[in-house]
Amino acid sequence: MxxxxxxxxxxxxxxxxxxxxxxxxxxxxxxKDLFADLATYRLLSESGEGLSQGMPVLFSGFEIGKVSALELSEKGEVLITISVAQKHARWVRETSAFTLEKPLVGSPRIVVKTEDTGSAELPADKIVPIKTIDDINEVIKKAQPLVERIQSVADNVDKMTNEGSELNKIIADTRKITKMLSEKKSLLEMATGDKKGQETLMKTLEQVAAITATVDTTVKRIDSMTAKADEGVFGDKGSLATVNNILLDIEAKFKRLDALIDNAVTMSADLQGTTQDINLLRKDVDETVSSLRQLLQDVRNSLPFDQKKEIKLP
Amino acid sequence: MNAVSWIESVGAGALGRWRELHQLLGFASAVFRRLLSPSSYRPLTVEIAVTQIYFTAVQLLGFFIVVSVVFGSLFIGMTLFVIKEIGLTGYIGDFIAGVVVLEMAPIMTTLLIALRSGSAINAEMAVMKANRELDALEAFGVDIANYLFLPRIVAVMVSVVLLSALFAIIVTASGLVFSAIIFDMSFNTYTELIAKAIEYRYFTIMVVKSAAFGFFITFIPLYYGSRAGYQLTAVPVAVLRGMVNVFIAIIIIEVLSLVARFL
Incomplete structure (x- = not known):
């Protein structure tokens, strides 16, 4: 072919x-575990609201089974039969908790939580009650206090805006003030209700203004003098600059004087040495003179010359 | 033109369209009954159907696979990225099963086949009418519905169903690649998500929807082609009317399928 x-x-x-x-x-x-062996468990709910056949059964976020049947019990409660693939049956234990979750987004599901996976397997004939978590109702519950507060705020606003309320009084007073202002009455007059007092205050204020002007002029003069004094003292040709120059000159002279003193000290040291030499020389001269005197004495003593001891008057 | 004559013209137009629709649906009903009757399928009918499948599906297959891979990958990639951005990763399976398998695959396949084969069938019929071939066949006592309509309709129905399924499989497979790249998802997790999201009725919905598309994107061109005038200038007019009505039929079927799915 x-x-x-x-x-x-x-x-x-x-x-x-x-x-x-x-x-x-x-x-x-x-x-979808169509060929897998299934284990069935029975749950009990007070209401069938949110429950449907084929609803997923989740464990740790994974679908392990489905709701296979829903029926009413003799007491009017809802009996839920769930089918779980045999390979996932190990997650369904006697200690497992079953919760019907109705999230805000997505379809409702039954969630299995097992704290102790080592506990005994859940018997097929045991009926386990199921809890319900309704996200929408939870949100409504959480929003209830907020709604109450909003209601309270609305009530307060209502009270504030009622006829005879404080806010209305304030508005009425404001209207009165606005009206008085429009009649060109001053605030002081409105406050004191006395026109003379206002005039006196106006005069005082005028005097204060005149004094302020005088003080202002004086301050300006002082400023001018201070500026001149600044120039005289701190300017390029000011006293401070002259003093600085003098000090610099004195410093230079001191330096020269230092050199002179150093020389004088040196000379003094030399002079001291010379003085010592003179002393020695004098000592020698003294000794020589003494020796000569001794010699002359000896000569006199040796020579027979009479010496007249009387002194003759002229 | 006064108001009365204008109203008369509106009424005449509406009546004319209603009669045309009635005639079309009546003829469609007759052809559909013939479709379900086993006695309609003679060896020649089957042979023509096989030839039509070859032209409609087999010849298109390479191009179709390329389009499926390119378009499907882009679509899946962008959508999975958005799903990740808005934190709805858990709904990947629902999205692929609900949007790609049930909606995108049939409509993309239908549009491709309608553009390629529907227009060709429409033109073929109109030319046969202009050349008086249809009159000749009728004169020889040949059943035109069995000889011309039935095999083409069956062939396109089979082609649309098979190619839609192929499109869905290819796009779902490209989703596997993108989910691995974007979500670091394993093959096992991905197939679990898809399988959990697919319901068994989806297979039925997809087959019925694709078959309905296939029926109308063939029947309407055949109908308008066979009703063309005897001049060659009537051919483009017949193709134009046929293809516009094919487009309307696609929209109506899509809307009806959505209504049927969510009710």
Whole structure:
């Protein structure tokens, strides 16, 4: 059989596409646990509100089963039968808590929480009560105090705006003030109700203004004098500059004087040495003179010359 | 033109359209009944249907797969990115199953086939009418509905159903690649999410919807083509009227399917 015939190509297309579709369908069915053994558990709810057949049963965010049946009990409560794939049955224990969650976004689901996964498996005939968490109702509950406060604020606003309320009185008074202002009455006159007092105050204020002007002129003069004094003292040709120059000159002279003193000290030291030499020389001279005197005495003593002791008067 | 004659012209136009619609739906009903009757399928009918599948689906397959991969990848990539941005990662499966499998796959396939094969069938019929081939077949006692309409309609229906499924599979597979890149999601997690979101009725809805698309995007061009005038200038007019009505039919079917899905 030729493989490039039109019939062959069409047949190949149909067979391969159908096979692909079937394989996908089988994969989906397998993933949906269609071929898996199921374990069933029974739950009890006071109301069937939010419950539906086929609703997912989640454990840690993963779907492990579905609600397979819903029926009313003899007491009027809702009996929920959930089917869980046998491979996920280990998460459903006697200690498991079942909660019906109704989120704000998304469809309701039953959530299984198991604290102790080592506890005994939940018996199929045991009926476990289910809790309900309704996000919308929770939001309403949380919003209730806020609504009450808003209501209180609205009531207050209502009271404030009532006829005879403080706010209305304030508005009425404001109107009176505005009216008086429009009649060109001053605030002082409105406050004291005395026109003379206002005139006196006006005069006083005029005097204060005159004094202020005088003080202002004086201050300006002082400012001018201070500026001149500044120039005289701190200016380029001011006293301070002259004193600085003198000090610099004195400093230079002191330096020269230092040199002179150093020289004088040196000379003094030399002079001291010379003085010592003179002392020695004198000592030598003294000794020589003493020796000569001794010699002369000796000579006198040795020579027979009479010496007249009397002094003759002229 | 006075007011009375204007109202008369509006009424005449409305009546004319109603009669045309009535005639079209009546003829469609007759062809659909013939479609369901096993005696309508003779070897020649099957042979023509196989040939039409070849022209409609097999010849288009390469281009179709490329379009599916490119368009599907872009669409899935952008959408998954947005889903991540708004923090609805848990709804990937619902989105792909609900939007891609049920809505996008059939309509994209239908538009491609309507543009390619629907217009060709429309022109073919109009030319046969202009050449008086249809009159000749009728003169020889050939059942035009069985010989011309039925095999083409069946072929396009089969093609649209198969190609829609193929489109859905290709786009879902490209979603796997993007979910791995964007969400670092494993094959197992992705297939779990998709499988949990797909309901068994989705298969039925998709097949019925694709088949309905296939029926009307073939029947309407055949109908308007066979009603064309005998001049060659009537051919483009017949194609134009046929394709506009095909577009309207696609919209009506889409709306009806949405209503059926959510009611």
């Amino acid at each position: 030729a493989r490039d015939t039109l019939q062959y190509k069409v047949g190949l297309f149909i067979v391969s596409t159908v096979a692909l579709i079937l394989a996908t369908a089988v994969l989906v069915a397998y993933k």
